[in-house]
Amino acid sequence: MLRPTTDRAASPSASRWLVLPAGVWYFFFFVIPLSFAFIFSFGHRGAYGGIELGFSFDQYVRLAQPIYSKTFLTTLAMASAGTLGCLILGYPLAYFLATRVHRHKLLMLLLVIIPFWTSFLIRTYGITILINDRGLLNTLLMNLGWVSEPVRLLFTPWGILLGLVYNYLPLMVFPLYVSLERLDKTLLEASKDLGAGRLATFRNITLPLSLPGVIAGLMLVFIPLTGEYVVPQILGGGKILFMGGLITSQFVSTRDWAFGSAAAVSLIVLLLLVITVYMRRLGRRAEDPFA
Amino acid sequence: MPESWDVELQGVTKYFGSVVAVEGLTLRIQSGQFYSLLGPSGCGKTTTLRMIAGFEHPSQGIIRIAGQDVLGIPPYRRNVNMVFQHYALFPHMSVEENVAYGLKQKKVSVPEIARRVQQALAMVQLTGLERRRPHELSGGQQQRVALARALINRPTVLLLDEPLGALDQKLRKAMQLELKSLQRTVGITFIYVTHDQEEALTMSDYIAVMNAGRLEQLGTAIEVYERPRTRFVADFIGLSNFFRGEVIRSEGGLVVAVDRRMHLALPPHSGARPGQRITVAVRPEKVRLAPVSSDAPSGLVGRVASSTYLGEQTEYRVGVNGLGTIIARRQNSEIDSATPRLAAGELVQLSWALESSLILPEEGVASHEREG
Ligand SMILES: Nc1ncnc2c1ncn2[C@@H]1O[C@H](COP(=O)(O)OP(=O)(O)OP(=O)(O)O)[C@@H](O)[C@H]1O
Ligand SMILES: [Mg+2]
Numbered sequence: 001m002l003r004p005t006t007d008r009a010a011s012p013s014a015s016r017w018l019v020l021p022a023g024v025w026y027f028f029f030f031v032i033p034l035s036f037a038f039i040f041s042f043g044h045r046g047a048y049g050g051i052e053l054g055f056s057f058d059q060y061v062r063l064a065q066p067i068y069s070k071t072f073l074t075t076l077a078m079a080s081a082g083t084l085g086c087l088i089l090g091y092p093l094a095y096f097l098a099t100r101v102h103r104h105k106l107l108m109l110l111l112v113i114i115p116f117w118t119s120f121l122i123r124t125y126g127i128t129i130l131i132n133d134r135g136l137l138n139t140l141l142m143n144l145g146w147v148s149e150p151v152r153l154l155f156t157p158w159g160i161l162l163g164l165v166y167n168y169l170p171l172m173v174f175p176l177y178v179s180l181e182r183l184d185k186t187l188l189e190a191s192k193d194l195g196a197g198r199l200a201t202f203r204n205i206t207l208p209l210s211l212p213g214v215i216a217g218l219m220l221v222f223i224p225l226t227g228e229y230v231v232p233q234i235l236g237g238g239k240i241l242f243m244g245g246l247i248t249s250q251f252v253s254t255r256d257w258a259f260g261s262a263a264a265v266s267l268i269v270l271l272l273l274v275i276t277v278y279m280r281r282l283g284r285r286a287e288d289p290f291a
Numbered sequence: 292m293p294e295s296w297d298v299e300l301q302g303v304t305k306y307f308g309s310v311v312a313v314e315g316l317t318l319r320i321q322s323g324q325f326y327s328l329l330g331p332s333g334c335g336k337t338t339t340l341r342m343i344a345g346f347e348h349p350s351q352g353i354i355r356i357a358g359q360d361v362l363g364i365p366p367y368r369r370n371v372n373m374v375f376q377h378y379a380l381f382p383h384m385s386v387e388e389n390v391a392y393g394l395k396q397k398k399v400s401v402p403e404i405a406r407r408v409q410q411a412l413a414m415v416q417l418t419g420l421e422r423r424r425p426h427e428l429s430g431g432q433q434q435r436v437a438l439a440r441a442l443i444n445r446p447t448v449l450l451l452d453e454p455l456g457a458l459d460q461k462l463r464k465a466m467q468l469e470l471k472s473l474q475r476t477v478g479i480t481f482i483y484v485t486h487d488q489e490e491a492l493t494m495s496d497y498i499a500v501m502n503a504g505r506l507e508q509l510g511t512a513i514e515v516y517e518r519p520r521t522r523f524v525a526d527f528i529g530l531s532n533f534f535r536g537e538v539i540r541s542e543g544g545l546v547v548a549v550d551r552r553m554h555l556a557l558p559p560h561s562g563a564r565p566g567q568r569i570t571v572a573v574r575p576e577k578v579r580l581a582p583v584s585s586d587a588p589s590g591l592v593g594r595v596a597s598s599t600y601l602g603e604q605t606e607y608r609v610g611v612n613g614l615g616t617i618i619a620r621r622q623n624s625e626i627d628s629a630t631p632r633l634a635a636g637e638l639v640q641l642s643w644a645l646e647s648s649l650i651l652p653e654e655g656v657a658s659h660e661r662e663g
Contacts, residue, residue, distance in 0.1 A: 184379065187381060187382075189346055189366070189379070190373070190381070191381075192346075192365070192366040193344060193366050193441075194392050194444065195368075195396035196367055196392075196396045197365075204381075205381060208383050209382070209383060
């Protein structure tokens with residue numbers, strides 16, 4: 001006997017198993033470690049490092065000290081600036097790729113990710129060669145006579161920003177590209193047909209319809225940026241501390257797991273807060289069933 | 292020629308690389324007409340509309356809108372609006388915002404926009420759905436929004452690209468009538484693209500039949516249906532039986548020798564000359580069938596090969612020696628005891644009025660020559 005297989009595949013009991021592998025993965029490598037971090041954050045540093053469990057808010061109180069809250073603010077400010085930088089550079093690039101490139105589209109997209117084929121560390125060290133006082137950039141600027149002495153970039157917030165944007169740009173470009181690429185081009189023609197010029201058409205149609213891509217891009221860049229510690233370490237010369245760096249040092253060098261956990265949990269809570277607020281504001285505008 | 296046309300195309304040709312989409316198209320569309328471009332898929336209808344709207348530029352030829360050459364004028368400065376095949380409604384805007392879009396671009400005052408949006412929505416019977424998003428509307432309602440969004444701008448010409456293509460049969464019929472009456476009310480020139488001959492026949496004041504980028508025939512619905520000038524038109528608009536042969540002289544006048552044995556009489560004043568090779572077309576509904584009564588029937592006799600019930604009509608395929616299969620259609624309402632339904636295998640007598648024979652030039656030497 002022949003049985004239709006489609007309704008079986010579509011039944012909820014069968015499709016439930018599809019989430020199992022990912023579910024197990026998330027449970028063991030996300031939920032459990034996170035629970036550990038949460039529990040640890042209420043404990044104390046053991047006499048020889050490690051953790052002594054307990055229930056106190058001491059670590060969170062410690063975090064409220066100006067030195068640490070400044071790290072929080074620095075992290076948020078730098079991550080926001082880096083995200084914005086990616087958006088400013090990424091949107092025109094994605095727009096160009098999605099609408100103006102017709103041949104060799106795949107090749108162009110490949111060029112965007114090729115830097116990802118090199119190790120993150122090597123890329124970031126590579127930047128130090130470009131932007132140090134006697135690097136390519138400064139040599140060029142001085143030879144052109146545009147500046148008389150080297151522009152200080154390495155070990156400054158600007159250097160870090162440059163590194164952040166450089167490393168995270170593709171994460172912004174891809175979701176933007178996808179949302180612009182699948183935008184129905186007849187909508188743009190309809191807009192022009194109704195009397196809107198190119199700029200008005202961009203403002204009224206392209207931009208709002210690419211908003212889901214913008215949101216996805218902002219998330220994809222902003223979230224990992226707040227946990228970033230390699231770039232500030234290398235390009236900031238350790239002078240500018242991000243939360244990521246603070247947490248790493250607590251676990252690796254200071255061996256204060258309780259404090260490190262408290263910092264990690266706070267960062268997560270803070271991120272959730274920022275994202276919720278921001279989703280509320282942007283999400284409403286991008287509420288679009290076609291996206 | 293001080294004649295004024297709303298839209299005039301003069302020798303318009305459009306190449307896409309080596310593909311010829313439209314070739315030497317000349318059309319004159321009068322103000323207030325319901326003008327259809329009819330033709331099979333790929334014949335260049337959409338391309339023609341897009342050139343009038345300004346989305347494509349002719350490779351050769353001139354397009355004038357309201358007497359003005361529109362070469363180089365971008366779509367947003369042409370007083371022409373388009374209803375797109377899949378409507379192209381803005382998904383992130385409400386019905387109201389969609390309809391108001393054109394007036395907003397023209398910086399019309401807010402109260403004026405509100406007034407005209409209400410007017411336009413009332414015209415297409417969508418009052419009350421202002422706040423809905425396009426995806427919350429049925430296909431027919433989306434179609435109306437697209438119409439309102441275009442008509443609110445009071446264009447010189449409204450271009451419609453198979454606007455009913457996505458609707459089901461019944462809604463299509465209803466919308467056809469509605470569109471037609473709407474066009475009469477607003478008095479705006481409609482250029483209507485369709486590949487559905489029935490639709491073109493019922494709605495149009497004037498039809499341009501296109502084939503492979505060229506104009507095949509121009510005329511009213513009656514003209515293109517009753518007096519097709521090429522085999523293509525006779526075949527595309529309605530069904531036809533075709534008989535090819537040479538015109539010869541016989542006792543009764545001119546006949547077409549389709550076969551050595553088969554001669555078809557030609558209507559008087561057909562314009563055919565002896566020696567000419569022509570095609571005769573006869574519409575299936577013009578073919579009369581009668582059961583053979585005598586033992587030695589005269590005239591065209593054939594055997595019913597199959598009968599197909601089509602609802603209003605029944606279609607018979609009748610095999611005739613020397614002529615092949617002839618298709619005949621009979622109204623089912625005419626079936627009674629005197630003229631019963633015919634069964635497969637039955638011998639029947641075929642006939643048609645002389646003036647039902649349409650004389651067409653032989654295929655290949657039609658109104659135009661094709662170069663390779
Ligand atoms: N942008 C384009 N690039 C290349 N060829 C094209 C382009 N647009 C249309 N064509 C070609 O031009 C010809 C006419 O196309 P057009 O879209 O005008 O046909 P149509 O009559 O509207 O057909 P349909 O009824 O299927 O919509 C076709 O052969 C098509 O492949
Ligand atoms: Mg088309």
